[in-house]
């Protein structure tokens with residue numbers, strides 16, 4: 306049985322079409338990440354799956370059941386938001402137990418499920434604290450715990466880490482990946498952070514302007530993007546795009562990832578460095594080509610390059626991508 310099926314989902318707010326013909330099938334236990342620029346419809350799609358928004362047209366199936374008109378509480382989902390909205394007057398235990406109490410679960414079940422969730426999330430020693438006495442990361446773990454205790458068929462996360470600092474984001478990201486392995490549950494996770502997308506997803510769904518641009522595993526999308534948008538969206542620094550006239554077909558664009566450019570005395574691209582970023586593990590060079598285009602070169606390790614140095618760049622054609630005038634991938 307599939308975990309989730311979206312069939313031709315459309316959503317409009319008044320005259321504005323926000324979701325356009327969304328089709329997607331999620332298998333049980335899959336970790337799916339929705340990525341895309343701000344305003345592309347990620348949250349709207351997640352809220353439509355949750356039942357917090359009604360689709361204008363289309364069909365939603367969760368665990369084989371048609372839930373298109375089912376209220377949120379009966380869809381078998383649990384949602385974790387960016388703003389964790391805990392009850393300030395309840396302690397951690399009370400916050401995690403509340404949903405089960407309201408659903409009329411018996412005391413022993415509630416105690417057991419809260420204890421299990423607290424152990425999974427390393428919250429055992431905080432059970433008697435109130436939200437105000439916790440760090441942001443701990444509060445977010447309580448919000449995740451509140452979802453776990455409900456044993457949903459499908460977890461929905463909307464940017465749960467974006468209020469956390471970089472170190473905590475990374476730690477919590479690892480926690481969520483571990484939790485997914487332990488629970489074996491199906492998860493849909495919205496982010497605009499491509500590192501989160503690449504590291505968490507079994508499959509990534511790239512959205513743009515309310516449409517699905519491409520669906521695939523992180524490496525499929527990275528190595529074999531369907532179009533220039535996906536190619537440019539995944540990867541940091543981003544893929545370089547060159548108006549390919551001297552290098553390829555007229556009207557086409559050549560795409561080369563920064564790590565696939567090499568620096569030498571000879572090469573098909575000549576230019577001067579305009580900026581050098583020393584990151585310790587990597588060195589990024591910004592190079593302005595003779596044609597006036599800027600490219601980023603990513604070198605592994607530390608290199609003594611300076612600003613305003615004349616350089617030649619080259620690449621292995623197997624690592625070059627071609628795109629037509631509409632941004633679609635040219636395959637040859």
Ligand SMILES: Nc1ncnc2c1ncn2[C@@H]1O[C@H](COP(=O)(O)OP(=O)(O)OP(=O)(O)O)[C@@H](O)[C@H]1O
Pocket residue numbers: 318321323341342343344345346347348349350497
């Ligand atoms: N209730 C609403 N009424 C009208 N327009 C809305 C409503 N909710 C969202 N929108 C519009 O729908 C579009 C998609 O919004 P959505 O919140 O889904 O984007 P998002 O991809 O989650 O963006 P972000 O990364 O900024 O969270 C936006 O243009 C937004 O302005």
Ligand SMILES: [Mg+2]
Pocket residue numbers: 347348349
């Ligand atoms: Mg959003």
